[in-house]
Amino acid sequence: MFTSMGLDLSANASGVVLLEANGTKVPCCVLEKEIVPKKLAGMARVVFVATEIMTLIHEHEPNRICMEGYSLNLKNATSVIPLVEIGGAIRLMMYLDGLTWLDPRAGQVKEFATGKGNSAKDLVMMNVLKRWSHESKSNNTADAYVCAAIGLAHVNKLPGITERMRAIAGELKLNAA
Numbered sequence: 001m002f003t004s005m006g007l008d009l010s011a012n013a014s015g016v017v018l019l020e021a022n023g024t025k026v027p028c029c030v031l032e033k034e035i036v037p038k039k040l041a042g043m044a045r046v047v048f049v050a051t052e053i054m055t056l057i058h059e060h061e062p063n064r065i066c067m068e069g070y071s072l073n074l075k076n077a078t079s080v081i082p083l084v085e086i087g088g089a090i091r092l093m094m095y096l097d098g099l100t101w102l103d104p105r106a107g108q109v110k111e112f113a114t115g116k117g118n119s120a121k122d123l124v125m126m127n128v129l130k131r132w133s134h135e136s137k138s139n140n141t142a143d144a145y146v147c148a149a150i151g152l153a154h155v156n157k158l159p160g161i162t163e164r165m166r167a168i169a170g171e172l173k174l175n176a177a
Contacts, residue, residue: 101174
């Protein structure tokens, strides 16, 4: 079966979800995990998060990886640098491993889930529950769920989505190694 791993990166808690296409509107959730680098900072945090995520990628070998692109909240500048460090490390590791991935902007992820690109995180969670009957562990894993769903939609393995959802997935290009 075709699998898609969604990643929602954060300096405080990153979400990882692995979905498996099953021919229905509700894909099978194989994995839902939140990676929390408790009390780690700097490069120790980057190494911890990147190692956890790359271990999951190599363990599950998803057919598609979809990682939410940077959403740089300059009002909270202290979170921007760690997010860019983590995202850069994971992208570099995937590149070196010869992996490809989708990199939708945060607004595209939100629009795919809710129909609006500026929706609040709790609305994304509610729509994941409503559309796919999945009760996410956190707003981070809800975003990761949507990213994984985008990965399935990108290869036409997610039936029952709207025309706009299909367009969002279709606009994305794989980042090639």
